[in-house]
Structures are given as C-alpha cells and as structure tokens.
Amino acid sequence: MNKKNKILPIAIFLMGTTASKKTYLASRLARILPVELISVDSSLIYKKLNIGTDKPRKNDFFYTKHWLIDIKEPYQSYSVIEFYNDVLNIMDKITKKGKIPLLVGGSMFYYNVLINTMSPLLPAANFKIRNMITNKIKNKLYKSYHDMLKTIDIISANKIHCNDIQRNLRALEIFFLTGKTLSEIKKIPGNKIPYNIYQFGLTYFNREILYKNIENRVFKMLELGFEEEVKNLIKNKYLKIHFPAIRCIGYKQMFLYLVNQINYNEMVQQTIFATRHLAKKQLTWLRYWKNLYWFDSNQIYKAYDYLITFIKKKK
Incomplete structure (x- = not known):
C-alpha cells in the first residue's frame, strides 16, 4: 500500500470558548469511549495552579485520563514547539494502544499549529x-x-x-x-500531522448566557478558596509577577490585589473582563475555522449523544 492510500488514524479536536462545558463533555466521553484526553490549555500545564485554572482534582477520573496537565512549574515557560512535539509523541502512544486521541481545550493557537503545520525551523527554548x-x-x-x-x-x-x-x-x-x-x-511550511482530524466546537450560542457562565465561574473560584491558593503560592515563592504562569487569567489580578495594587472589587471585575475577552478571542479564531461542527452548550447532551455515535462509527 503506498503512502497516499494509507489509512490514517483518527483524532478528535474538541475546542471552544472558556466556560462552555468542554471539560464536562470530554470527561463523560472518556468514561464510555476508547479515548485518551490531551489538554490543549496553556494554563493546565502549571503545577500548583489548581482553583484558578479549574483543573480536575488528582483523584478525579478525568485527571487520570488526561495528558499535559501539571507538566511545568510556574516559573517555567512552555513554547509552542514543545507543545507540538509533546502532542505528536502522546498521540502516537495513544494510537499504538488502539485508542483515539481526544484533544480538548481552548488554546486556539495550539490547535492552529497542529492543523496548519509547524515550521520545521522553530527551535526549542534555550x-x-x-x-x-x-x-x-x-x-x-x-x-x-x-x-x-x-x-x-x-x-x-x-x-x-x-x-x-x-x-x-x-x-x-x-x-x-x-x-x-x-x-x-512562519512562511516556511511543515508537514501535516498524520491523522484524520475531526473538529468540533462548543460554546453557548446565546452570548449573554456565555457571559453569565463566565461570571459564575469567577465567583465559584473565589468560593473555593482562590484567594488562599494564591496567597500560599506567593508565600512559598511559587508565583512571582515575572513568572510565565502569571499570565493565567485570574492569577495576575489576584496577585495585584494581594500586594495592594488594586482593591477586591477591581480584582473581581478585571478577572471577569479578562475571561470575557478570552472568550471573544476564541470566538474570533473559530469564526473562520474550516471544517468545524458546532454544538450549543445549552444542548450538551445532544452533543454527547452525537459524539458517542460519531466516534463509534469512525472507530
């Protein structure tokens, strides 16, 4: 069989906006289907940043089925070329087990380099x-x-x-x-990754519902002890203003509040604003995305049923 006729393994991309139930949907699929989950989230890579990133707990089923969580310290950077190489290596391991890689998250730039190829000249960090x-x-x-x-x-x-x-x-x-x-x-193309990729988007079609969910997520973070988490990170020198992890939404805002540069209400409102801005950027990316099948987060169970049937047929 020549390379042109070779049947490629499949991969599922579940992308979308923040606060759209991507994690919930992926965790339910992982209980039923022969899939392993790969995080496409630039925040979940950081150890010790848990509440603010809405990270699955270590005793959670979802965590044990999930790659690329807790792989970096807050002071460490993670380049897109590292992500690209890590993901290809992990996808290969998953497919060799006879399973399907299911990539889930909202870091659209990461998805973009997988779909549109990575230049072979991009070097690792030095x-x-x-x-x-x-x-x-x-x-x-x-x-x-x-x-x-x-x-x-x-x-x-x-x-x-x-x-x-x-x-x-x-x-x-x-x-x-x-x-x-x-x-x-960036003008020098790389090779396409060797997978048949099926792409699905998830968000609330009603923008006001999306924004309300974002607000609810921020207040839930605070209720779960986000302020105490960041206090401990600062106290133990795991988080400083120049660390790469400070870019994770909520952490910079809480950091500035704890060092008395902004007040509590400003911290909350800036976190909500930053999260809404992220959702808008994600939608801007996805608005021009090719071959994307959309689901409304308000009908999450329809999305679940559809994906169960779809993946079983492809498998």
Whole structure:
C-alpha cells in the first residue's frame, strides 16, 4: 500500500470558548469511549495552579485520563514547539494502544499549529540565549524586549503587544538561535500531522448566557478558596509577577490585589473582563475555522449523544 492510500488514524479536536462545558463533555466521553484526553490549555500545564485554572482534582477520573496537565512549574515557560512535539509523541502512544486521541481545550493557537503545520525551523527554548537577551535589557541597551524586537523583526513586533514579555522574548530567542526572524520562519511550511482530524466546537450560542457562565465561574473560584491558593503560592515563592504562569487569567489580578495594587472589587471585575475577552478571542479564531461542527452548550447532551455515535462509527 503506498503512502497516499494509507489509512490514517483518527483524532478528535474538541475546542471552544472558556466556560462552555468542554471539560464536562470530554470527561463523560472518556468514561464510555476508547479515548485518551490531551489538554490543549496553556494554563493546565502549571503545577500548583489548581482553583484558578479549574483543573480536575488528582483523584478525579478525568485527571487520570488526561495528558499535559501539571507538566511545568510556574516559573517555567512552555513554547509552542514543545507543545507540538509533546502532542505528536502522546498521540502516537495513544494510537499504538488502539485508542483515539481526544484533544480538548481552548488554546486556539495550539490547535492552529497542529492543523496548519509547524515550521520545521522553530527551535526549542534555550535559556543561555534568553539570559543573553535579558542582559541586553538589564544593561539598558534597549528599553524593553519589544523595543529590541522592533529593530529585528518589525512585522512580529507589530503583532505582539508591547507588554507581552514571553512572546517578545520568544521571537527574539528564535532570531538569535536561527538567524531568521519569526515572521520569516512562519512562511516556511511543515508537514501535516498524520491523522484524520475531526473538529468540533462548543460554546453557548446565546452570548449573554456565555457571559453569565463566565461570571459564575469567577465567583465559584473565589468560593473555593482562590484567594488562599494564591496567597500560599506567593508565600512559598511559587508565583512571582515575572513568572510565565502569571499570565493565567485570574492569577495576575489576584496577585495585584494581594500586594495592594488594586482593591477586591477591581480584582473581581478585571478577572471577569479578562475571561470575557478570552472568550471573544476564541470566538474570533473559530469564526473562520474550516471544517468545524458546532454544538450549543445549552444542548450538551445532544452533543454527547452525537459524539458517542460519531466516534463509534469512525472507530
């Protein structure tokens, strides 16, 4: 059989907005179907960040069936190339067991690199290079990472917010490691991943219901002890303002409240606003997504029944 006629294994992508019951739906599917779950969530990777990320508890069935949870310390970065390589390795392990990879989460950029391929030239993180770049900023050769990036790759600089330290630093790191700018490398295509991918989107079609669920999620976090969680993280030096994990929604806001830079009401409202903004960005991504079958979170059981039937037929 030649490669063109080779039957590829299937993979399921369950994507959508925050607070849309993706985790709930995936956990129910994992109880019935021969699937293993891979988190596509840039927050769940961090150890010790539990309540604010709505992470499954370790004794939960969902946690035991889920890859890419608790793989990094809060001070560690996780590049998209690391994610890409990790996911391909995990998907291969799952399919060799005769099971189906079910990728679930809302980090749309991660899904995008899987579907639209990753440039083969993107390098892994290199801390020596990062320290060299950081020293240039400390020695005041440049005002900021973004200021430095503008002199090297103005196209990427115009797309990355000036305050997004991690993305600016990553773009600089890529240049010093490869001699090519991030904007140049993005034009170089990679190979498509060897799977037949079926994509499903989940959100509340009624935007007001979605926003209400987001508010409810934030207040539930607070009821579950989110403030105490962040206090302990700060006390034990697991969370600092410059750590990559601070980008997880809620943690920066709570951090600023606990160091008296904002008041309690501002912390709550800023967390709700940031979560709503995330949902809008996710919808913007998905609005132009090809080959996506949508479900309304208000009809979650219909989605469940459909996916059970669909995956059993494909299997």
